[in-house]
Amino acid sequence: SYVLTQPPSVSVAPGQTARVTCGGNNIGNKRVHWYQQRPGQAPVLVVYDDSDRPSGIPERFSGSNSGNTATLTISRVEAGDEADYSCQVWDRSSGHWVFGGGTKLTVL
């Protein structure tokens, strides 16, 4: 089955740029989606189809995907961005959706 690999944690100072990576075999050939999950809350879609943002998501959130790595970039990080971020793809070969293990973003 398809596997997505994320770093367990990323730390960044307020106002700086955070980058959360998601690795997978030829993930550049898949459409990657990103979710933000604050403690005790349901996930929220922040980026879909590699780089599109749902309505209401700030432009500070962006995504890219190429080769074996997809990246969620959060610019001008704020304290409220502290959360777990998970990547997701649909694996056409199995008809299954796959999540990465999640990355905890800490704002220093």
Next chain:
Amino acid sequence: EVQLVESGGTLVQPGGSLRLSCTASGFTFSSYEMTWVRQAPGKGLEWISFISMNSITIYYADSVKGRFTISRDNAKNSLYLEMNSLRAEDTAIYYCATLSCTNGVCYDSFDSWGQGTLVTVSS
């Protein structure tokens, strides 16, 4: 406003059964594909099942295939998850979610989520 409300989670013994429900409002439920995702305590998200608008296409994760059954009743705006032969490792918060659709174009991301219902499998 899109709203999804899960219910049915409780403490159940290993080997037991449970039926979760997800009641939808604020959108045309019958026009959306639906999914269940779970999250074990302190762990990441795990997709477990998908159902198409007309219930013709259904998928399960290997971890639940043969034990869980997804279904929906479009007349009642409801999604269900029948869970049998429950194991300790099924302990998790169970979320229902909609597949994303915007301006008639649908994607394989999940854009509306309920708040989840907790299932605890323990003796």
